Amino acid sequence: MAKKNKDPFPITDIYHVTDTLVDGATVVVTDLCENLSNSINTHDQDIFDDLKKINTKKFNSISVSNGADGVYPVWVGVDKFNKVRKIFASTNSGSFYDWDRDGTKKLVSWSFNKRDLNDQYFFKSKDKKIKRKKLFDMKINSGAIAIADHGGNFWYEHYDALKEALDEKYYKIENIFQNNYPIGLFKFHYGDKEVSSPSSFKSSKIHDQKVVSLSDFRTTKYTEFLSNLLDESCYPTKYIFEKYFEEEKGYRDHIIELKIKDEKISANYLSERLPKALEILKKQNKILFGKNFKEVHNIRKVQFENFIISIIKDIEPQELTLPTFGKKEAKKQESKNKLTINKVGLPYIQDTFYDGYKLKSEPSLRESATIPVKNGKYPCYIHSYSQKEDDDDYEFNSIYVVVEGLENCYLNRNKRGELFFDKSYRESLAIREHINKKSNSISLDKIDLRNTDNLKELEKINFVESLVLTGFQEIENWNGLSKLKKLRKLSLVSCDINFTAAENFFKNLYSLPNLEELTIDDSSSIPIPNLSKFPKNLYFKKLKSYEISFRKDWTKLEHENYPNHKGYGGEKLWFLVSHLPNIYQFPNFEKFKSLEKLKIYNYFDYDQKEGHLFNYENGFEDYYQKINKLCKNSKIQDIWINGYSFKQPNELANTKYLDGVIKLINNTKVKLNGINQSTLDKISKKPISSSKQKINKIILLNKVEEIHDNKLLSLKDNIVTLNYFSILQDTENRTLLNDAFSQPIEELIIKPAYQFFRSELIYTDTFKAVEEFIEKNKTLKSLIIEFDEDILSDDYGDMAGLFGHEESGYFNRFILRIFNKNKKIKIILRHKDLKRNLDKTIDLEKYIKIFEMFRILDDSNDTKNRFKIENFNRKEIDKVVEKFLLEKVNSIIVIEDNWGWNESKFVRDIEFFDKFINFEDLDPFSINLEKINFSLTYEGDKNYPKESKFINEMFESEKFWRFSSDKFNHFLNGKHNYDEPIIVVKQKFLNNSKKVIFKNIKHYYYFCEPSYDFDAYDNINYNKFWKAKDKFKFPKSIKFNQLETLNIIGGREIDMTSLIKSIDSAKLKQMILSNCIGVNREIPYLPKLENLIIEDNYTEKSNGFSKFANLPNLENLELLSLYNKQENGHRWMTTEFDFTDIYKLSKLKYLKLDQINPEYLPPLKTLKNIEELEISLKLITGDMYSDEGTIDKNLIDENFDFLQSFKSLKKLKIDIPDDTSSVKGPKLLSFINNNLEELTLEISYFDENIKNGNNTIKHISKKFKILQKLKLIISRNEKFEENEKSNTTYFRKTGEKWEYNKDGPRPFELDLKIISRLKDLKQFGFRQKYNDEMGFKIINPISITKLKKLKTLNIKNGKFSSNDLEIINKLTTGKRDKFLEECKKKDKSISSEYSLPSKEKKKYDKLNKEFKFGEPYHDWGYDTIEEILAERKKKKNETAN
Secondary structure (H helix, E strand, O other), X not given: OOOEOOOOOOOOEEEEEEEEEXXXXXXXXXXXXXXXXXXXXXXXXXXXXXXXXXXXXXXXXXXXXXXXOEEEEEEEEEOOOOEEEEEEEEOOOOOOOOOOOOOOOOOOOOHHHHHHHOHHHHXXXXXXXXXXXXXXXXXXXXXXXXXXXXXXXXXXXXXHHHHHHOOHHHHEEOOEEOOOOOOEEEEEEEEOOOOOOOOOOOOOOOOOOOOOOOOOOOOEEEEEEEOOOOOHHHOHHHHHOHHHEEEEEOOOOOOEEEEEOOOOOOHHHHHHHHHHHHHHHHHHHHXXXXXXXXXXXXXXXXXXXXXXXXXXXXXXXXXXXXXXXXXXXXXXXXXXXXXEXXXXXXXXXXXXXXXXXXXXXXXXOOOOEEEEOOOEEEEEEEEEEEEEOOOOOOEEEEEEEEEEOOOOOEEEEOOOOOEEEEOOOOOOHHHHHHHHHOOOEEEEEHXXXXXXXXXXXXXXXXXXXXXXXEOOEOOOOOHHHXXXXXXXXXXXXOOEOOHHHHHHHHHHHHOOOOOOEXXXXXXXXXXXXOOOOOOOOOOOOOOOEEEEEOOHHHHOOOEOOEOOOOOEOOOOOOXXXXXXXXXXXXXXXXXXXXXXXXXXXXXXXXXXXXXXXXXXXXXXXXXXXXXXXXXXXXXXXXXXXXXOOOOOHHHHOOOHHHHHHHHHHOOOOOEEOOEOHHHHHHHHHOOOOOOOOXXXXXXXXXXXXXXXXXXXXXXXXXXXXXXXXXXXXXXXXXXXXXXXXXXXXXXXXXXXXXXXXXXXXXXXXXXXXXXXXXXXXXXXXXXEEEOOOOOEOHHHHHHOEOOOHHHHHHHHHHHHHHHHHOOOOEEEEEOOOOOOOOOOOOOHHHHHHHHHHHHHXXXXXXXXXXXXXXXXXXXXXXXXXXXXXXXXXXXXXEEEEOOOOOOOOOOOOEEEEOHHHHXXXXXXXXXXXXXEEEOOOOOOOOOOHHHHHHHHHHHHOOOOOOOXXXXXXXXXXXXXXXXXXXXXXXXXXXXXXXXXXXXXXXXXXXXXXXXXXXXOOOOEXXXXXXXXXXXXXXXXXXEEEEXXXXXXXXXXXXXXXXXXXXXXXXXXXXXXXXXXXXXXXXXXXXXXXXXXXXXXXXXXXXXXXXXXXXXXXXXXXEEEOXXXXXXXXXXXXXXXXXXXXXXXXXXXXXXXXXXXXXXXXXXXXXXXXXOEEEXXXXXXXXXXXXXXXXXXXXXXXXXXXXXXHOOOOOEEEEEOOOOOEOOOOHHHHHOXXXXXXXXXXXXXXXXXXXXXXXXXXXXXXHHOOOOOEXXXXXXXXXXXXEEOOOOEEEEOOOOEEEEOOOOOOOOEEEEHHHXXXXXXXXXXXXXXXXXXXXXXXXXXXXXXXXXXXXXXXXXXXXXXXXXXXXXXXXXXXXXXXXXXXXXXHHOOOOOOHHHOOHHHHHHHHHHOOOOEEOOOOOOOOOEOHHHHHHHXXXXXXXXXX
8 A cells, every 4th residue: 555645634524515517618716705806727638737837826716627518516525523624626527416406415425536536645656647736725705615617606797787886996905806795786776667758847756856857767776785794784775675675485495585565665764764774884885895985985875875865756746745726636646666676697606695685594505616614724726636437448637626624614404404514513403303393204314413433413313213324434333323212114325334333233233123124225335244253132123124225227137248147236236246235144134033025136247147146156055044944934925036037937947046946935835036836846847848848859058158047048949948068067956958858859959069079178078968868869860060150258268269170179079979879860060151151261271170070981881971061062072171181281291101001991091180199199099080990009900900000110119209309390299280180191192193182281291111020130121112222202292382391201212412402492491311311411502491300321331411501590400320230230330521611500509419429529619609419429449340440549528628619508418428438527517608507417437436426516516506407327337247046236346245126335425415506406317327236325315405496306216215205395395385274274265275366376386395206217207205205105004914
């Protein structure tokens, strides 16, 4: 977690209290009266760049344009006493909340809002998009902060009316509006509402020309200023017209409007009140205008006097009684002029703060986003963070203006439940009203709590019977809830119970003695406490029902991307399972005997189509017994599982739902979703037989995506569709499958093919049930296997992918077994798109083995016409296979022999071999895509003797596997796709073919294998089937396309120059010539060749190998059998070389020289880039009787000084001959590069010099500090006489005797303490040659544990005592195993290291120092120390018995 900075004004909750309605694409934050007269103007997208350009401290408000009209939320942050400490005004993130028209909506403080708007700014985050910048200390003089639209609250009509009444200069200081700026206006109007007509003196109602011109009478008006600096006694208009005012509710019920009564106004009344009214006006002007009082008062006094006197003068004539002078009194004409009062423009602020002239004690939040606060300075900030839209990747920065540290501002609710800002901390007026009325039904949120740490406020309403609690979150102490002893109904809305408070919550909940109904809504979160620690005596005593109220969208059972999934919620509502518990999860649920209806809620689950209840990982089945027992011992008559829809009960057949609900209501009268138990039992036991359908066709659907879906997918039109994978997964219940297979089925369809065969490949249990059914069913006529081209995503692990060569192999084996089990069945391959898209979108190669299998079966009498590829005939299939061979195949194995392979009628001219079946799993060996199988023995299989003898010879001599190192291209290593068929062709077929069979060959592997026998002296005789002068030739039925690989093993002699001329060798990368090299040994120019292996053979008067410079790109070179013999063994030869130009092999990295004569070693020093070297030597001795009389001197260390040039050498293998060596070792090693990583050294000494072996080991451990792999073969070059009869071994040289088959008295001492100096060593091996009977022993065996990187030890484990092995095991695995056991104790779900969480697994791996023992002769087949000790113990017990 990031380091936290201190929040200077900490808050506990954050509420969205109101909104700013914007039609000017701008949000402003300002002092109410100042109204942006000292403001920063900026744009949300450039706000931080703009702020860098100005001194923000000079300003006192901010206006942020955003380019969009809308509704922008205003949030407040409060402390636990609901004191408002912060305002968060959004400038560009529109609100989508329902508008709270009456202000009574319950508020919820969501933690994520608090995090986004506040908390994240007080952690040191690396996210540069989270920004907090201070603007200024906002000075509040008007007692309120306004969040408003463009221009603030007082422009347009308000501003114009104010200017008309008084110059704005009287409200400003240095051009900034002050707190005397009126926040409300009453405009009084006196006159005729109708248009005046011209008047005469006689008809005039005003006779005093001093007051008004006779011809120019106009309406009169006066504007009253409302200010929060004034009280009700400061308004002259209120006083003078007091008698004529009446209050009425406006079109908005909560707004009080002032109206003038419809009655005659008395001039006398006004005249009498005018003097005092003027005094009140004087008082008003003194308060508002201070030093400008006199000037303003003169103006305002004239305005007021003129207005009032005008009214009086208009009224006076109507009140006077004039003399008639004897004439008839004229009828008095009443004035049509009326007095009216109106607010100006859109009076949002006036309505917020005023009822008439009276300042509200509970200012409304419904009219404007204006927040009353104590005058003072408050720090103002910009908060910004990045947000992404849910539906796309659009990213935008949310900008908020934040004002902090507010005083004299508390959230409260009035007696109507309306939210308002209170100046002081006091009781919730809403709760007080409920107390006064003794309300039966009450709804509260946290605003009603005076201290949100607890629920003491609830104690005041202990009379309540129905209670709704909204937004009760982060409450640890729920004790107040238990005081509501009369409560019968409780609803929790958006209540989030902390896990730490879960036990306290349930204890108080269970303490409600009369609670009958409990409801939570879908935005609540109710964790379950630790059931083992919860008191057993606490539970619901009268609860009848528990319900979860869901919004409609969440109860829709159609899920867009998962149309077949059931359950409330959806893809993005994964949290419902943990937030909204079912009642059966409640503590002591089994004691809820008052329950009448049990509602259970099933939620959407990605992995289980039937919903979370039926995903066994969620544990619903663990409650079956409890629920069943409660059903038997309670008033429950119905169980309703919500979130699982079905139209007919039969749809439930073989669903997890059915399996589960039967257990819920077993042996009860309780109905499940209106269905009784007997109906459910019938569907469960015989789902298909119980239907009225006469089933004759089964469709087995194989989709791992639907493995958690219903087992029975469809049952209609006499066809049953089964979810086969779902059935296989439930190993204990095969009722449905057995019921289906017991029907008189005539047709079986399996689809999709890929997943069916892939499943068998991975899990090996898919075929069995189907094969057994097909074998037993007597009515079955056809098996249809349907294919498609769908790709299964990587989400499904080993099942992922699409149909390929491997699945083709399984398909072929499957249908062969089916034909053997059922002699009448026909099999149809159906792929609706295969034929029409064959040359377009579908990859033919993956089906080629199936097409070839069709040809094999069609050529066989027992299977002809039983396998059909829909829409294809034999001719078309032949064309497909032939086209594949001609155009697609680029690698072939050609076999020429006289054993009988080429002549066999069973072996097809072209065989499709499989790497595993034909080269790894050889018992039995298969041909014809496994239709024919035979055993491999020296004598030969009785049914296929020639074929089996030949293949046995090829494997016994490992011919196929030769040269398959990863350095080289080979059909049996990683360079060849494992699953692709290996095409094996008869040479005879190629020779006889009159057309081209293959035209795109890049890799050509030729094996020539003559048979052989032995003469009376056990000399081998090869039965060559070619003439001595015959040369190797390529058949005309093959065409090469940029040949890359050419391997020729055995057979006729090859002239390299002539061979290369016969083909296009421009792209040839590899050439291997084994036992076929002729007399001419000049290497031709091969510019792209990277790999060359030449295995020499005896050739009279042959030339030396030369022209190595013709291989400029050669990287790997092996020259083998450089000492070889004539076939009859009578003559020998050593291979000769011309290495004068070998220095030009500048790219050569790997070199292997087998039995090379030391005379050719010096030129090797010119090969500067060698990284890997394998070398064995052969010297000519006197007893070899060289024709030239040559006898080589013994090999010495100095013969290896050429190694000094190999500065890049990483791997070295040296085999030093026994009888012709005087090499000591250390000197030889001194020539080798210190950075060697792998070393294999085979060296022998005379008995008296055996200590040189120890010196050699010491030198190795001292010199090669980064050695990772070391194999040593150190032996005595002596003859020991063994006598099995006398059970002795005798060393004539010293006269020593010892027990036969035991180590001698002076075994070689292998000191592992010296080896342990090689800190990077990962593999170490040691052995001796078979003839060193003195043997060796290990000293300091425990030292091997110092090698922390060691993984494998290739030494006979018998050289270590059991006690030593136990100590080694403890030192290497003790800490690791202890750590694993500790993890298992903490988490019962951990069964092995493979189930450890990733963090713990990394630690486990770090502690894992275990290494394994293997045989010294190879690098496979390793055993752990525990396995070795167990085997020893087993043998000891067997011996004892």
